[in-house]
Amino acid sequence: MQAMSIKALFFDVFGTLVDFRTGVAREAERILGAAGHKLDWSAFADAWRKEYQPALEDVRAGRRPFCKLDVLHRENLDRILPRFGVSNVAEDAARNLNLAWHRLPAWPDVPGGLARLKRRFLLAPVSNGNISLMVDLARRNNFPWDAILGAEVAGDYKPKPSLYLGACEAFDLPPADCMIVAAHTNDLLHAAKCGLRTAHVARPNEHGPGIGEAAPKAPVDIAAANLDDLAAKLGA
Numbered sequence: 001m002q003a004m005s006i007k008a009l010f011f012d013v014f015g016t017l018v019d020f021r022t023g024v025a026r027e028a029e030r031i032l033g034a035a036g037h038k039l040d041w042s043a044f045a046d047a048w049r050k051e052y053q054p055a056l057e058d059v060r061a062g063r064r065p066f067c068k069l070d071v072l073h074r075e076n077l078d079r080i081l082p083r084f085g086v087s088n089v090a091e092d093a094a095r096n097l098n099l100a101w102h103r104l105p106a107w108p109d110v111p112g113g114l115a116r117l118k119r120r121f122l123l124a125p126v127s128n129g130n131i132s133l134m135v136d137l138a139r140r141n142n143f144p145w146d147a148i149l150g151a152e153v154a155g156d157y158k159p160k161p162s163l164y165l166g167a168c169e170a171f172d173l174p175p176a177d178c179m180i181v182a183a184h185t186n187d188l189l190h191a192a193k194c195g196l197r198t199a200h201v202a203r204p205n206e207h208g209p210g211i212g213e214a215a216p217k218a219p220v221d222i223a224a225a226n227l228d229d230l231a232a233k234l235g236a
Contacts, residue, residue: 159190
């Protein structure tokens with residue numbers, strides 16, 4: 001692959017750029033703990049995340065109209081709270097906890113890696129997160145996006161082709177000039193079917209210590225240890 005042919009990089013965000021498990025657990029402890037609740041905060045974060053794909057699938061399959069991820073996250077939160085024996089959460093606290101996804105921390109390599117890549121490529125998230133969520137994460141973590149693309153723009157959720165192809169169209173580029181960057185092989189394989197190049201970034205601790213993709217599970221154009229490694233391999 002000739003790096004010079006790539007003009008835009010599109011990023012998965014949850015898990016690839018931000019540590020959602022640590023961030024959600026921390027925010028849940030801060031907000032629910034202040035109300036006197038004592039939980040396994042990491043297990044709570046895991047349970048909330050496990051509701052994510054089933055909620056997206058209801059939209060992808062046409063069982064409900066498209067709605068923002070913030071709405072789905074709140075429905076999922078209300079679904080899991082009783083499982084942990086949590087009830088009568090004040091509306092302000094529940095609303096604030098739902099915004100935990102807007103306050104997630106970046107993995108340590110991400111701000112510097114994106115800054116390097118920005119010198120050479122157009123950058124944008126292609127995430128299932130809604131625009132306000134992506135803006136808040138960008139401002140919190142210094143993500144230097146050229147645009148915010150993804151689910152809310154496409155009106156659907158990954159891995160529908162409209163997300164990948166719509167991102168290419170937004171930058172007036174053919175898919176072969178664009179690369180999807182993700183820590184999830186499935187995301188990359190769907191993008192590759194649409195003609196995009198693929199880069200896997202290892203996040204071996206995404207779902208807890210040693211629980212994540214340390215390497216791609218299928219062939220990709222580039223396999224990188226982190227974003228600095230990706231920048232080096234792309235000549236940035």
